[in-house]
Amino acid sequence: MGQTMVEKIVSRQVGRPVQIGEKIERLPITKLFFNDVIGPPAIENFMADFGEIYEQAGKPAQVFDPKRVFFLPDHSVPTFSIHIAEGVKLMQSFSKERGIKCYKEGDGIEHVVLIEDGQIVPWDIVLGTDSHTDTNGALGTLAFGVGTTDAEYAMATGHLYDFVVPESVKFELTGVLPKGVFSKDIILHIIGMMGAGGCSKRVAEFTGPGVRSLTMDARTTMCNMAVEMSARTGIMAYDDVLADFLKDRAEWPVEPIDSDPDASYAETYTIDLSSLEPTVAFPHKPANTTPISQLQEMIARSQSEPTADFVPVDDDTITDAFLGSCTNARYEDLVAGAEVMRGNKVHPEVNLIVIPASRKVYERAMDEGLLQVFVKAGANVESSNCGPCFGSHMGVMSGKSKMISTSNRNYKGRMGSPDTRIFLASPATVIASAIEGRITDPRKYFE
Template sequence: MGQTLVEKIVSRQVGRPVFAGEKIDRLPITKLFFNDVIGPPAINGFVENFTDLLEKYGTPSRVFDPKRLFFLPDHSVPAYSVPVAEGIDLMEEFSKQCGCKAYKEGDGIEHVVLMEDGQIVPWDIVLGTDSHTDTNGAMGALAFGVGTTDGFYAMATGHIYDFVVPETFKFELVGELPKGVYSKDIILHIIGKVGADGCARRVAEFTGPGLKTLSMDARTTICNMAVEMSARTGIMAYDETLAAYLQGRAQWPVEPIASDADAKYANVMTIDLSTLEPCVAFPHKPANVTTVSRVPEMIAESQKNPTPDFCAVESDLITDAFLGACTNGRYEDLVAGADVLKGRKVHPNVNLIVIPASRKVYERAMDEGILQVFIKAGANVESSNCGPCFGSHMGVLSKNARMISSSNRNYKGRMGSANAKIFLASPATVVASAIEGKIADPRKYLA
């Protein structure tokens, strides 16, 4: 019987064929990374739980493999408090002691930087202490988030324990996107169709001829939001686009990987990209999706049948807009936003925040004049970080705020006040809305 991508990857690591539903007691991993939220407590957990234990058996206290372990301060940088600053200091010092890589504040968001640097390759099993580690599935890797305890155990042993091989939900993309429609619209459309729990405990595998029309930046956006339909992770096969991306970049051997033609899937859905429109997710759930042309109808529905996850929305007016995050802060996202904004101004009632996802993206956008477009239009451009996305700093929302964001979540209180309302959309839709001061269709601004 044929195997899916996840079955193949796990089989290689355990040295025997495995299939969905099998429990693996000790699954070896190939890459592990920590951010500044989970990194410091994980380091403390590692020291407290493994130093004496390893020394008892005559083994020095050390991480499983320094070359495969990374620390990336990204969530709360530049540090906005003494505890955050001390946590980053701890990660830097620990990295020096164990010989692993620690990135600097401002280098970028974990789910962007490691791929940029060629650290993630096909066949990898990647653990990261953030739920959007699934972004790395665009590299042909099995990648998922873990918490503090699993993180420091993996730091010591190089394993994840009691892993059940998940089933796979196949999403076959066909056709090609119309102008003004982007990969964010693809994944919002899918989440809106299957629902917030529509891919629960399964791997979302994205494939089909339509995928071949999408760039690596676009693919990472899709995999990034797989968890918003409760998927274990998202994943894509190796192809010519990924091969070109890894050429001259990969720090590890690259081997092709694809699911077998006779692989067994739990479910299959076909999405015709040519039929899609710009999408918007209403608060307070990424699955509350409608097209931009049907926003008035969605507003009416929210007022008629509100729920805790689908709150009443009074109008399409916005006060804030955010272009950035691990979902949509890459180079092509900034280009899409600048294409809409060039020669125009941000609405006087809107605060537009723009945050490139990495230092490399920032530098390229600056060199090519893209950042100047945002600055001259009245946007606030900040250094690479996650701050606004999870409501820590650099754009925390007030109780009266109505934000349209290119990030991945719009849960109640996600970006600040629990009374704020957050809409999700593509970078182009975010910027078009920032121009008009209300949720807007970006296609009217594209020649």
């Protein structure tokens, strides 16, 4: 029996063949990164737990490999409180003393900049202190989020402890996306099909000719949201598109990877991309999805069959829109949004926030006039960070807000007030909705 990509990656790192369900006591990792939420407490815990050990050995407390550890302030920057500012300064000083790369405020979102900079390559085992570390699976890696304790010990030892090799679920994508339909619509469709727990503790492996037709920006969007159906992570194989992306970019050796033809999967699904349409997720769960052609029926169902995480929606109007986050704020997302926005204005009763995912994306969008399109249309364009997706600044929602967002989560209270209604959609759908003041099918803007 052949191996899945996950089995292959783990086998290489532990130095022997492994099987699904096997418990690995010490899993070697290859990359580890921290954001400004978990980074500061992880450093403090690291010094408290390991500092004395190093001191007794006559050495300064050091991480397992400075070249494989990264700190990225992105969730609450520019810093807006003394506490957050002190945490970022701690990350900077800790990194400087140990030769670790610490990015600057405004350099961008962790799940974007490391990929841009060629730090993530196939066969990596990547840990990050954020659940959307699964984004990196688009590069043929085993990547997932961990908490403070696991991250602290990984920083010291280079290992994750008591890891169980997960099963994989195969999603075979066929066909080609229609005009005005994007990878965000694919993953929302799949999450709606599977349900919030439909891929629990398993790896979502996206494959087939449909995947091979997608760009890297599109692929990262899909892997980013695998966790929203409770997957351990998402993953995609190495191909010519990834090879071209990594060429002249990769900071580490690059080797092809794919699952064996006779690998074993827990389940297999086929999705015809040509049959999809723009898709919207209703509050308060990413799995509450509907094709946009059935929007009014979904609104009616929310009123007649409400639950704790499928709450009543009065109508299709919105008050706020957000084009940003680690899910959908890369260059191609801004291109799609600008194509819809060009020649139009933001609705007078809508607040639109646009935040490019990284400084590099920001600069390119500025050089090509994309940001000018948004600004002249009446949008607020901000420096690269997580923004309102995290719900702490740059667009905190009131109780009467109805937000349509390109981000990955619409949980209750995610962007501010627990009474806010948050809808998830593609950049094109978000911008079309910002123009019209109501959730809108973007396909007419591509005719």
